[in-house]
Amino acid sequence: MRRNPKELDSTHRTLSRRALLLGGLQLAFAGGLAMRMRYLQVDQADQFLLLAEENRINIRLLPPARGQIFDRNGIALAQNSPSYRITIVPEDAGDVDKVIADLSRLIDIAPEDLERAIAEMRRSPPFLPVTLADQIDWQDISKVAVNAPALPGITPEVGLARIYPRQSDFAHVVGYVGPVSDYDLSQIDDPEPILRIPRFQIGKVGFEAKQEAELRGKAGAKRVEVNATGRVMRELDRRDGAAGADMQLTVDADLQGYVQARLGNESASAVIIDCESGDLRAISSAPSFDPNLFVRGISVADYRELTENTYRPLANKTVQGTYPPGSTFKMVVALAALEEGIIGTEETVWCPGYLEVAGRKFHCWKRGGHGNVDLNTSLKQSCDVYYYDLALKVGIDKISAMAQRLGLGVRHNLPMSAVASGLTPTKEWKARNRGEDWLIGDTANASIGQGFMLASPLQLAVMTARLATGRSVAPRLVKSIDSIEQPDGAGVPLGVNENNLRTLRRGMFSVSNERRGTGYGSRIIEETMRMAGKSGTSQVRNITAAERAAGVIRNSDLPWERRDHALFVCFAPFEKPKYAVAVVVEHGGGGSKAAAPIARDVMLQALYGGTPPLEAYPKKDRSRIRSQQERLERERPVRQLDGSDRA
């Protein structure tokens, strides 16, 4: 069919018009697209670039190597050793269940570990490794490594784990590390990102916790490019962190080991302090526990055993335990009196076995009394009445002041957990804290280190060192940090009359070296090493008048927790004091019987820097001591727990 040209022209015009219109619309739309592109890519480029970087770059932290802890001779107390763990990459494993089943036939995997791992696998993308078993031994690792071809996706990995080669010896001093808990994080304002690394370990207790800042070191970081699923594509750059500072402690690992063994299973503690420098040579609390258990994650049963033990193995009794110092406090009273010029050394007090104070009888430990007692005798035989009398003359406030000068009732600054400040009561203290007036009887009680008076073994050792040197010896635990020697604790002269101190030392010498001295049974006979000490027996119960009339029940007949605490403090050698020792045996009975032998043994061990010769002991003790030495030698574990025997 032919169409007339006019119609054709008109239809073509319509089409052309509309085509141009449509073309114009299309161009306009394209212009709009270009504007949008400009808006996104030019106007908002910076913002999107930032978002893109956030998308792309991940910061991966590189955990620093934790600082190691050594004893004064360079023996490792806490170190990092390679630890082996087994990880699985689900993506590579294929059939995860089968691989795990195969693996469990080779090595034991704790069911709870497995459960956790499976939960973790469900959460994380399949290319991320998940730890199946941690802290496994070399044998198991070898088994896995040998069978690796049959275990797709399973990789034995090596990392650093904290280990404490001296095991229970330093549990209370060094403490232990453990994985950061939510509670830990909640305690820190703005925690470092590294703390959020799963299983990152921080100091939980003791030195590890107190020196966390220095030991932890600084985390390094690497920037990695990741894709949308989090898979690392490449490393962009890395900044290495700094390892934590290595710490050297003042303690002597072998001496500490001996002390720990000597304390045995008693609920006891002992402190050996260097009189010259304040260095703590040994600071032992018994019974102890193996801190390695906590690093690996202690089982509920083990933990319950520790917490429910009446001997409180978790407590660090040396600094945290406070006890009535008992008769070991008598030097303080005597020194306060001497300094005040209230008594002369020759003056005597009549001890009939008790002193009546404000209508109440205060008894001497010796029922029949000591008769006429001078200062030296009062120390040697630990006459209580003498000190009741003295204290009433001096007054509690002066006694407390002297106690504080000697290091009691003040908190010594040591990087250990829960360092107690003890208590040296004053009239003002009682008014403030008890809302009661100070009674004269309180003074009498305090004079023999009872009543409100409380001191930790550490404080008693410091007191003894200060008496022995006349200087304000301060305890020091950290010898050096990263080989930088820390200031020592030699202190300055106390400003106490040297003659008075000499009198006291003389008295303490009598305690240990003269017949009828309470410490005579635990003396050292080696001339150059003779020690001066003071026993203490502090009651943990009130002895009623009725009981006293019926005859005081012997300690051994009482239940353990009602027996007296046994204390002994000493220093040696007498002529030139080197070490001061304080020993407290909780509920051990009499200080001279329970604490003094321990104090003597550890003192000798310290003085000789090893097992002392039997000649240092009194003749009649030697055979017993020999068998004791042999027994301790046998019982002390051979300590070789370090990385080398695992590898």
Place this chain on the structure above:
Amino acid sequence: MSYLEYNAKTTPSGLRKILFLNWPLIVLLISVASIGFLMLYSVAGGSFSPWVEPQVKRFFMGLVAMVAIAMVPIWFWRNMAVVAYLSSIALLLAVEFFGSVGMGAQRWIDLGFMRLQPSELTKITLVMLLAAYYDWLPRERTSRPIWVLAPIIMILVPTFMVLKQPDLGTSILLLAAGGGVMFLAGVHWAYFAAVIGAGVGLVTAVFQGRGTSWQLLKDYQYRRIDTFLDPSTDPLGAGYHITQSKIALGSGGWSGRGFMQGTQSRLNFLPEKHTDFIFTTLAEEFGFIGGVSLLAIYMLIVVFCIAAALATRDRFSSLVIMGISLTFFLFFAVNMSMVMGLAPVVGVPLPMVSYGGSVMLVLLGAFGLVQSAHVHRPR
């Protein structure tokens, strides 16, 4: 002017036709395809596999097909329009029953050497049918209701079939391209006003139907619309695509991060980085300049097509060329709007650039029609 009036002697014949091809258009198509190869190479992390190699092969197959189609006189294609349309409807029916399911939609038939998406083919055959229809229809009847209803049915039949697949992107394209051809053919303005009104009604119906037994879209399509309207509600879920796409695009800046340096796409932050979202890679690596350049080339293709349409006095040719160029335009316009966050993610590829055989072949075939119309235009 109908083909009967062609003076066959004035049209080139034999291989001489090659000289009369619209060569600038071919050059533009090759450059767009090359940009596509470059981007596919980049998103594969600097590798010819898995995408560049098959894409290049298909491009050359498509080029050959284009020239072959161009050699055939346009009037032959006009006569084939009805057959082509019915075949594509048949194929659409076939995928409904025998098609393979991919990405949650029934879309293709596996022909062995390639996966054919009949919905792509339909875009062209619909344009052909409408062009043929208006070529045949006397002008005075163009705006009569009964003669308007016929093409509307022609458009809606494949549109609904595609929508049922479900392929929202293609159905929108079919609707828009079909409407465009009707508009070009001179249908009265009032009808378009009515269609737009109806469109609004449909949108309302789509939303009203949500959650009822007769809901028109799949749930995921509703979610895409939701997240388009507010991507921030679900930045890691369904809104992820749009958010990440904008980040990649925006981070390209003025001149981009450089070839193969686009971190977002290469690190898989982008979804569908080799298909629907390939433009973001280009925009990230070559920046605003790169993006605008591609847009300019696309628009040049459109402009050349419009010029070719205006140059021929054959009504079928003009309508086919315009319809094809409009379809082509809709492809990239919808795709770019989508990746730039101006339109919901509806699954429309970037023509000649996105990885995909059907679209590439169908488009080159369509440009074959354009070439044929150009070569055989009445002189």
